[in-house]
Amino acid sequence: MEVLASAATWSNLLSFALTAFLIELTPGPNMTYLALVAARDGRRAGFATVAGVALGLSVVGLVASVGVAELVQSSRLLYEGLRWAGVLFLLYLAWEGWAGEPGASAGDGRSNGHHFTRGLVTNLLNPKAAVFYVAVLPTFVEASRPALPQTVSLTVIYVLVATLIHAAIVGLAATLQPFLNDPRRERIARRLLSALLACVAIWFGWSTAM
Template sequence: MLDSSSISASTAASFLLTSFLIEVTPGPNMTYLALVSASNGRRAGFATVAGVALGLAIIGVVAAFGVAELIQASHLLYNVLRWSGVLFLLYLAWEGWRSGDEGAVVGSTNGGKYFLRGLITNLLNPKAGIFYVAVLPTFMDLDAPPTAQAMALTGIYVGAATFVHLLIVLIAGTLEPVLNDPRREQIARRFLSALLGLVALWFAWTTAR
């Protein structure tokens, strides 16, 4: 439960709506979750969601203590983080594309692997840090303790993002039984992998400054 002394109900509601609108916009998380869930099933998708949620929470805590502002202010640090994220997304897209050719086991449920990938993709996402630095503060009361407000709003955002991500896993996961046929699985995997690669390039373009 949110501390009523940190943010008002109206602020919480408006920020929740903003968070939902941001999360339903297609991006790296949505595309990768669809790829994992459609190809490897819901269990792998849920593990990825857990990693994504932890990554978003860590960035929120870091931002609350001002570290994200330092990254945003440093051109070098920002671009190192940005390009690391782009390259990691391209690696995931490449791996998804080639896995069918190299006899990868479809339906692998190595939860730890997917958890770490969900975590890494978000820790290397400078847009998440910018959200916490540029968007989240606009919902804060300047006369109230900032740390408590930042933590409460971070909790709302992570909750909204996780809800949307779980829906993606549930929807995409329904395709996994249909994709038991190797030919259909390869087509779907390569389509989503190509889409993830395009998202990575779009991510590189939109985060340039």
């Protein structure tokens, strides 16, 4: 019986990991912003942003495990405030990327801490992450076992899967940096990614409306 229970648990964890993988492959704010940062400022800046994103997802997951995220989802005022703060922050990031000077890089006043903070804030203001933890993650919690340890384990798996995908995006986008050493090409690529980020922000606002 214990072997069967263990097999069922591993099957459940693998199913959740696959679900998280497919969700993270869906284009969204993190994917677009990470590509913009890595292509503009390089791998180090991109990985600093990935670390901030990972912490943000972890914090939201821990908050959800104690029921705060469910409270946000049930309160239209709190949810809308968080949602619009997230949309406006993404639009600000898009505007910043669009208006930046050609050749601007992490060495021009943007420390790794700056990029880390941006990644963190972007995800703390992401109500969609909270909804995932409230609506999707609980469906993988087995009723026969204590809920809190399972929730924490699933949160860790989700953050790990997301971080691996985000790191891969940074690695791929950073390969464009040598090509973008030319100011004209850099400006075109940066503005294309910034415009895409603005579109993602608008889509994010529409798709998260209650």
